[in-house]
Amino acid sequence: xxxxxxxxxxxxxxxxxxxxxxxxxxxxxxxxxxxxxxxxxxxxxxxxxxxxxxxxxxxxxxxxxxxxxxxxxxxxxxxxxxxxxxxxxxxxxxxxxxxxxxxxxxxxxxxxxxxxxxxxxxxxxxxxxxxxxxxxxxxxxxxxxxxxxxxxxxxxxxxxxxxxxxxxxxxxxxxxxxxxxxxxxxxxxxxxxxxxxxxxxxxxxxxxxxxxxxxxxxxxxxxxxxxxxxxxxxxxxxxxxxxxxxxxxxxxxxxxxxxxxxxxxxxxxxxxxxxxxxxxxxxxxxxxxxxxxxxxxxxxxxxxxxxxxxxxxxxxxxxxxxxx
Numbered sequence: 001x002x003x004x005x006x007x008x009x010x011x012x013x014x015x016x017x018x019x020x021x022x023x024x025x026x027x028x029x030x031x032x033x034x035x036x037x038x039x040x041x042x043x044x045x046x047x048x049x050x051x052x053x054x055x056x057x058x059x060x061x062x063x064x065x066x067x068x069x070x071x072x073x074x075x076x077x078x079x080x081x082x083x084x085x086x087x088x089x090x091x092x093x094x095x096x097x098x099x100x101x102x103x104x105x106x107x108x109x110x111x112x113x114x115x116x117x118x119x120x121x122x123x124x125x126x127x128x129x130x131x132x133x134x135x136x137x138x139x140x141x142x143x144x145x146x147x148x149x150x151x152x153x154x155x156x157x158x159x160x161x162x163x164x165x166x167x168x169x170x171x172x173x174x175x176x177x178x179x180x181x182x183x184x185x186x187x188x189x190x191x192x193x194x195x196x197x198x199x200x201x202x203x204x205x206x207x208x209x210x211x212x213x214x215x216x217x218x219x220x221x222x223x224x225x226x227x228x229x230x231x232x233x234x235x236x237x238x239x240x241x242x243x244x245x246x247x248x249x250x251x252x253x254x255x256x257x258x259x260x261x262x263x264x265x266x267x268x269x270x271x272x273x274x275x276x277x278x279x280x281x282x283x284x285x286x287x288x289x290x291x292x293x294x295x296x297x298x299x300x301x302x303x304x305x306x307x308x309x310x311x312x313x314x315x316x317x318x319x320x321x322x323x324x
Contacts, residue, residue: 004169004178008042008088009035009119011165012098013158015063017056019097019239020253021104026051027074028063031158032084035091037169041162045084046155049074062153078109086114089185093137093161094235095120096260117185121161122235123228124168127184128175135231136220136238140164184228219278229261230271237275246303272304277314289315 011033018025027049034043048063048071055065074081081102092098095118103113125132125140132143141148141160144167148160172183220238225231236257240250258268279300283293294315301311 009091010088011158011162012092013154014098014101015154020249021100023249029154031154033158033162035162074105075109089117091119093121094232096232119185126228134221139221280315
């Protein structure tokens with residue numbers, strides 16, 4: 001493998017219309033920051049993108065349809081994006097999510113990801129065994145006192161991830177890690193060639209669980225996961241639940257992420273059980289678990305494929321004795 005010090009790294013962050021790259025969700029903003037150990041950020045490309053589909057997930061990024069009305073389409077910037085990714089390690093925080101969208105957009109534009117190694121800062125943080133409080137970008141950055149000016153803006157998140165990357169590389173070098181292989185770099189993951197024009201559009205969202213989903217927003221900041229593949233899957237699960245809606249497209253996106261992470265069914269099931277247990281524990285923080293919240297637990301359990309009896313069993317040990 002190439003030497004760690006001698007490589008360039010392109011940090012990628014995308015904001016999207018949803019979470020299902022395979023179901024027609026599109027990029028609405030992209031940031032690419034080229035970094036070099038010892039030099040910091042040496043190149044920058046940031047732009048809004050007209051997704052040519054309704055702009056959804058505004059609760060995440062705050063981007064409106066009016067904001068992208070005069071923005072370039074991805075096909076208009078595909079060559080520039082491809083050029084900036086060349087001759088570098090491609091990096092993102094939960095790289096499987098961002099690169100799935102990049103791959104889909106480049107494929108739709110008649111191009112493809114370059115044959116470059118890829119690196120996940122979330123996975124590298126776990127690989128280094130750092131005592132971070134959670135797996136989110138904010139949580140990992142807090143360990144190094146890196147400030148994020150505004151979360152879920154492509155440029156701000158990419159800037160924070162770039163700073164995080166450089167600190168992680170410095171940490172790796174102090175441990176004598178000198179090759180990209182030591183970092184856990186993997187080849188770029190590509191999709192099978194297929195026409196993109198006929199991709200179905202994600203369905204309209206349907207309302208779901210309010211109280212527990214509010215609790216879900218904190219799990220990425222408070223629950224570190226040592227297994228990088230499981231962490232990548234749970235990061236997407238956080239995003240799916242955090243808007244208080246669940247769509248068929250998002251369920252499909254979770255299944256696709258599990259496949260990309262090569263997670264066995266039993267591993268996913270175990271992660272779902274722990275996830276639900278942590279949600280229940282978070283719901284108990286105010287000392288009350290109402291009938292509405294119990295119904296929400298049942299709905300989340302159904303989404304996660306957990307039987308009602310098992311969901312009740314996961315909930316009952318966390319009921320304070322004084323509340324029985």
